[in-house]
Amino acid sequence: MVFLGFLGFAPAVAVGARDADRLSMRVSPSVCFAPATLVVRATIASDADNRVVLFVAESQEFYRSSEIQLEGDRAPRTSVVEFRSLPPGLYEVKTVLLGATGGERASVRQQVTVIASGGGR
Numbered sequence: 001m002v003f004l005g006f007l008g009f010a011p012a013v014a015v016g017a018r019d020a021d022r023l024s025m026r027v028s029p030s031v032c033f034a035p036a037t038l039v040v041r042a043t044i045a046s047d048a049d050n051r052v053v054l055f056v057a058e059s060q061e062f063y064r065s066s067e068i069q070l071e072g073d074r075a076p077r078t079s080v081v082e083f084r085s086l087p088p089g090l091y092e093v094k095t096v097l098l099g100a101t102g103g104e105r106a107s108v109r110q111q112v113t114v115i116a117s118g119g120g121r
Helices: 002-006
Strands: 023-028 031-033 036-044 050-058 063-069 078-086 089-099 104-115
Touching: 023 089, 023 104, 031 036, 036 050, 036 089, 036 104, 050 078, 063 078, 078 089
Parallel strands: 031 104
Antiparallel strands: 023 036, 036 078, 050 063, 050 089, 089 104
8 A cells, every 4th residue: 555655546435334435535645745736636526415525634733625506417527726834734535515505415535645845854
């Protein structure tokens, strides 16, 4: 698994059994040097109840999020965000799909490692 991480791929983990049917996520890269840019790509199953997809990158010392409004079953299947200039740390990257009532319909998460670069020595 560590070897795959250095190639920039690590699987996202769906929280519930039905979540994987509704939402999948890919984060690239999964291991990188700071200041890092992460590209988060969510694939969302078409459904009239889909209203918002929320993206979060969080470490112990840093938090960033982005939210995209969805138009139910007319929304694109893929949504992409970039988190730029992330400092070193172990991040949990999470994508959450919200429905018309604001409730969580699905979520996935993946860990990403941002390593301090040698330039600050």
